[in-house]
Amino acid sequence: MDPFINDLIVYWPQLLAGLERTLILMVIVSLTGLAGGVCVFYLTLVKSSILHKWTEAYISFFIGTPLLVHLFLMYYGLPQLGIRLSALTVAVIGFTLNVSAYNARYLATAYNGLDKEELEAARAQGFKHSETFRLIILPQVMRLSVPSLTNQVIQNLKDTSVAFLIQYHDLFAQIQEIASSNFHFFKAYMTAALVYLALVSIVVLAARRFERFISLPGFETH
């Protein structure tokens, strides 16, 4: 048997554990990033101009700076201020801040395309601002941004691989470890690529089904 395959079998439990951590991180940050994105998007609609500016600044900052910098800042920088966080905690916080900014931008873009007369109609009917947001704005912008939002989930899955740089033992970290013990770098990273490809394919299929599930006449996204 190919010695590399043999190694894969030997390291199987470790690989599975890595895969599990990759999926955990992806699922958590996809959910927190969606929730965060909705909150940030809500703030972009608030009339107060100060809050508005801060929200815009937040979005620009996190879209405009590398995720890895935030992760390093929290994982290696904060301990110098006496704050020590686990790798998972840092990854979840860092990713959430970053993904929320992207998702908020997608939702805000979709909002710009909404028919504002509908929102005026809601106001004229006597809906509160928060009700209009929940009942009219959100269901529409979410549907319109489904392609961007699901793309972001795929992006999250791939991005989890940078978490190994802050000692998070995800799938990529485990493969890295196998490679550095047996020196089969090419085969190891090819394996990693194929596993990510398989995972992404599953997410894509799920996303398609979801898109069809929530699609309505007038809200077809492709």
Add this chain to the structure above:
Amino acid sequence: MALIQVRNLVKKFDGRDVLKGVSIDLYKGQAKVLMGTSGCGKSTLLRCLNLLVQPTSGQVIFKGEDITLPGVDVRKVRGEIGFVFQHFALYRHLTVEENVTLGLRKIKKIKSREASEKASYELNRVGMFEHRNKYPAQLSGGQKQRAAIVRALAMDPDVLFLDEPTSALDPQMSREVVTVINRLFLDNITMFCVTHDAFLAKYISDSIVFMDDGVIVAEDIAERLFYESADPRIKQFFMSVADHR
């Protein structure tokens, strides 16, 4: 006492006077049409009356209460005024029935079952029952506007405002909608309707108010205003409207 009394209403946008002291009365059971050239302030007037736009000065007395004063429950006032828009403004992610029931359930706190029974009844009256499960994207313009009228009426408003309800429709669909509004008129629904459509104006109004550049120039029944007015602004307006038909 009038249902709505407007006294000396002024609205400025960025220092520019759009309404220059408008006074008008609308009684219960009365249907008034508001006409005037584009940009003269008709939509602004309607929007001031349900506080979608805050008036700069003057009074709007709705059911005896000056609603321009601070401390007024704005949403309650809006809930008692139905509003129909030029471009229908149906909620696009909801079916026709859901468009009608949303306000009933969330604002009037009516139970889903009752709300949908009420919606069915009202939709049936305008020939929209069979379309109740369609989304706005699946409807013609005339159907959308009929649904929008039902959405407003189902809330049992004290008065119905219509802002150019037929302007976005071709003549055929426009007729469908005029028929519906005419029935409301015959049912003595209190209405205040902005339109450029002389045909609509004639068939749905007790009287017509003519506005020019932020002031009310005349108010009279259709025949006298259309055919006997000596005011050059009114003559010119009706000539230009007639050209379109």
